[in-house]
Amino acid sequence: MSNKEIPYKIYLEENEMPKQWYNVRADMKKKPAPLLNPVTKQPITEDELSEVFCRELARQELDDTNAYIDIPQEIIDFYKMYRPAPLIRAYCLEKKLGTPAHIYYKFEGNNTSGSHKLNSAIAQAYYAKQEGLKGVTTETGAGQWGTALSMACSYFDLDCQVYMVKCSYEQKPFRREVMRTYGANVTPSPSMTTEVGRKINEEFPGTTGSLGCAISEAVEAATNQEGYRYVLGSVLSQVLLHQSIIGLETKAALDKYGVKADIIIGCAGGGSNLGGLISPFVGEMVRGEADYKIIAVEPKSCPSLTRGKYAYDYCDTGKVCPLQKMYTLGSGFMPASSHAGGLRYHGMSSVVSEIYDQGLMEARSVEQTEVFAAAQEFARIEGILPAPESSHAIKVAIDEALKCKETGEAKNIVFGLTGTGYFDMYAYQKFNDGIMGDYIPTDEEIEKALAKLPEM
Ligand SMILES: *Cc1c(COP(=O)(O)O)cnc(C)c1O
DSSP states (O other): OOOOOOOSEEOOOGGGSOSEEEOGGGGOSSOOOOOBOTTTOSBOOHHHHTTTSOHHHHHHHHOOSOSEEEOOHHHHHHHHHHOSOOEEEOHHHHHHHTOSSEEEEEEOOOSTTOBTTHHHHHHHHHHHHHTTOSEEEEEESSSHHHHHHHHHHHHHTOEEEEEEEHHHHHHOHHHHHHHHHTTOEEEEESOSSSHHHHHHHHHSTTOOOOHHHHHHHHHHHHHTSTTEEEOOSSSSHHHHHHHHHHHHHHHHHHHHTTOOOSEEEEEOSSSHHHHHHHHHHHHHHHTTSOOOEEEEEEETTSOHHHHSEEEEEESSTTSOSOEEEEEESOTTOOOOOOSOGGGOOSOOOHHHHHHHHTTSOEEEEEOHHHHHHHHHHHHHHHOOOBOHHHHHHHHHHHHHHHHHHHHTOOOEEEEEEOBBOTTOHHHHHHHHTTOOOOOOOOHHHHHHHHTTSOOO
């Protein structure tokens, strides 16, 4: 431990920013299971993947041997407009909690998309442009990914078509307008514009949609248009790779002040911010260099890690994407409408799933109302109005800090504050009015969805 006094905000200099992404799969002795072709159920090839994804991204998706991958200069230049992201010492929160713990959070909300998603959006748009494509299609849940991709596409002059989960489309009209301001085309999902959308509408009349449905629609739209590819904002290993910038910067900032993290906490939807944050730390663990307590936090309404099954499953409701081995609730699981749309996904990154399965990480699930209580406490003392998704990590960071208060241990707690909640005021309104509910699926509901896992 160094004696340097730690500032409220630890910034890296521009020349201290990472120039390579870190691919934790390369250092894992037991690798995540391979993606399978949904028809043949054989490991998918780069050529097959390239029918849906850009070629370079397909390559990154299948790469589990190169630990470091150069970040192209154009992407570094874009990163410089909003990165490095600060690592903030939550002095005020520590004082308020009366804890001896030291709390740090990596703040990814400092860009118009309001979240970490821009880190991968800009990379994916760059590779699409390099390949000479006209545009990309995608899904968005809460809207952060769609916004991030719209920004990235307008920067590289690409067409951007977004299928937005219907409940978010209705709850967050301003998100839609931000996307349109950046030139994107936004369609509520399930829509009647794709075959799979029409089918889902028929099977689940009145459904407010899910990420799984929107993914299927976006994939169909990409494969039906010349010069288009599909891009995805989470779950995939390529996205985790791009998000490793979060963890690399966090580690560099901690190292600068000689701080060793004890507990690292992140919220888990598809697993990209968590995976990116923990990658360099897990790398140290699997290489036998250090040990950390890592905690994934998910909503009780969509508990993939804590109540799901580790099995091959479809990534989307329409069953067109590759099969992935992951902790899943079943691709037919329709999570209750919740206010943390970004965490409303039935599955989990295969890398995060394997890390969890190897016991390198714990998982906890938390209820919506306790998450908002933590969000409010954080907003009032640290100033930042957090996204509901990010607030899952805040909740557990506070819990861990309070445990330290009991034991008197001055642990270093680091958590990912993935974004801001300015477009979530409808949710905050419900919380402030005391009418927010907690929905927890029954065992029967989960079993029913799990019964439909593909036969292997
Ligand atoms: C999308 C999103 C998440 C969850 O996605 P992951 O892929 O699990 O990181 C978390 N926080 C915010 C603010 C988001 O926009």
